[in-house]
Amino acid sequence: MTATKTVLTHIAQLLQVRETPEKPLVGTDFNELPLLENAYLKISDGRIEAFGHMENLGSIEGYTEIDCSHRLVLPAYIDSHTHLVYAGDRTPEFANRIQGLTYAEIAEKGGGILNSAALLAKTDEETLFQAAYDRLQQAIQLGTGAIEIKTGYGLSTEAELKMLRVIERLRAASPIPIKATYLAAHAVPTAFKSNPDAYVDLIINETLPQVAALEIAEYIDVFLETNYFNSAQTERILAAAAQYQLKPKIHVNQFTTIGGITTAVKHGALSVDHLEVMAPEDYDALANSKTVAVALPSCSFFIQIPYTPVKELMQRNIPLVLATDFNPGTSPSLNMNFVVALACIQMKLTAEQALNAATLNAAFALELQHELGSIAVGKRAQLIVTKPMRSYWEIPYYFGNNPIERAIY
Ligand SMILES: N=CN[C@@H](CCC(=O)O)C(=O)O
Numbered sequence: 435m436t437a438t439k440t441v442l443t444h445i446a447q448l449l450q451v452r453e454t455p456e457k458p459l460v461g462t463d464f465n466e467l468p469l470l471e472n473a474y475l476k477i478s479d480g481r482i483e484a485f486g487h488m489e490n491l492g493s494i495e496g497y498t499e500i501d502c503s504h505r506l507v508l509p510a511y512i513d514s515h516t517h518l519v520y521a522g523d524r525t526p527e528f529a530n531r532i533q534g535l536t537y538a539e540i541a542e543k544g545g546g547i548l549n550s551a552a553l554l555a556k557t558d559e560e561t562l563f564q565a566a567y568d569r570l571q572q573a574i575q576l577g578t579g580a581i582e583i584k585t586g587y588g589l590s591t592e593a594e595l596k597m598l599r600v601i602e603r604l605r606a607a608s609p610i611p612i613k614a615t616y617l618a619a620h621a622v623p624t625a626f627k628s629n630p631d632a633y634v635d636l637i638i639n640e641t642l643p644q645v646a647a648l649e650i651a652e653y654i655d656v657f658l659e660t661n662y663f664n665s666a667q668t669e670r671i672l673a674a675a676a677q678y679q680l681k682p683k684i685h686v687n688q689f690t691t692i693g694g695i696t697t698a699v700k701h702g703a704l705s706v707d708h709l710e711v712m713a714p715e716d717y718d719a720l721a722n723s724k725t726v727a728v729a730l731p732s733c734s735f736f737i738q739i740p741y742t743p744v745k746e747l748m749q750r751n752i753p754l755v756l757a758t759d760f761n762p763g764t765s766p767s768l769n770m771n772f773v774v775a776l777a778c779i780q781m782k783l784t785a786e787q788a789l790n791a792a793t794l795n796a797a798f799a800l801e802l803q804h805e806l807g808s809i810a811v812g813k814r815a816q817l818i819v820t821k822p823m824r825s826y827w828e829i830p831y832y833f834g835n836n837p838i839e840r841a842i843y
Pocket residue numbers: 546547550657685688733759761762763764765
């Protein structure tokens with residue numbers, strides 16, 4: 435936590451200096467990262483009070499000074515897609531994958547999401563909370579200034595509500611904003627294998643009303659994928675969720691393309707997430723929508739699947755967001771710096787584009803663009819002070835290093 439009045443001085447470069455735009459960044463705006471050199475930034479009661487060139491600093495009496503000479507300052511990352519709450523881990527499955535099994539083969543054997551659900555069912559709320567709270571602290575130290583957390587390892591009403599209560603406790607204890615997503619349909623439980631539609635009925639008739647009554651979740655999610663949930667099932671869930679004002683953020687096109695993006699867009703999805711496998715009609719659906727595309731390169735890296743074709747998205751002016759997809763199966767990393775590095779190295783984004791996708795555009799993916807994501811007076815002062823560096827290109831260049839000296843929140 436910062437003192438009530440703090441001033442950052444001699445900032446070599448203050449990055450992402452812009453007022454909140456009406457829409458997420460695309461085109462030229464997305465290609466540029468506006469900055470101020472030799473800058474100061476004043477913080478009062480956790481908000482950005484003022485900023486400008488050092489020569490215009492004026493009196494700093496009553497402020498605690500943080501000298502940022504040779505350092506860059508940027509808005510904290512927004513991680514708009516995580517599965518932060520889970521029990522145990524999946525290191526045995528990781529070992530199996532190293533020995534040659536695929537994610538799909540492990541899932542067929544009852545591993546994957548079903549494995550995490552079984553572990554979660556026998557783990558108490560306090561244990562889940564403590565583990566997730568530790569991870570939240572890690573995320574903050576790695577530069578994350580707001581985070582989305584999904585349920586989805588419940589696969590029963592009782593366990594989904596348990597996950598939501600843990601998220602609520604995290605929210606109460608967290609110094610950074612948390613948005614909650616009810617991941618209603620993440621996998622078909624074994625008991626429903628022969629009749630997945632009956633599980634969808636249970637979600638709609640039993641779990642969803644109780645989730646809505648808790649008033650913790652803002653968003654609804656479905657894993658729309660071959661062997662998981664199809665478009666017709668998703669449509670039913672999203673139509674029911676709309677009655678409770680839960681907006682869709684959908685897992686889609688991770689392994690196959692089965693019309694899911696069109697479905698998500700039709701239901702006014704705030705975001706579609708993954709998009710590693712894309713068909714021409716998927717781009718068309720997105721290009722004519724208000725839905726943002728969330729790429730998750732750490733998942734592609736960890737389970738060795740294609741990277742989201744971001745150039746194709748950018749060519750069509752589809753807003754691009756980057757997030758970690760932190761989860762025990764496909765992306766056990768909370769490190770947004772690594773996400774930025776992968777986006778540059780593997781997806782060929784420029785550092786400007788990657789940082790825009792991880793800050794301001796990411797804020798749009800959680801409807802936090804008026805609070806976070808850029809340096810503007812009145813926004814929350816959740817900031818990253820880097821270690822000494824000459825250029826923000828060093829963030830992806832020294833991949834695997836921690837570029838952050840201090841997280842301000
Ligand atoms: N694809 C669906 N959900 C997660 C993985 C969940 C898991 O394997 O536990 C993802 O985003 O990759």
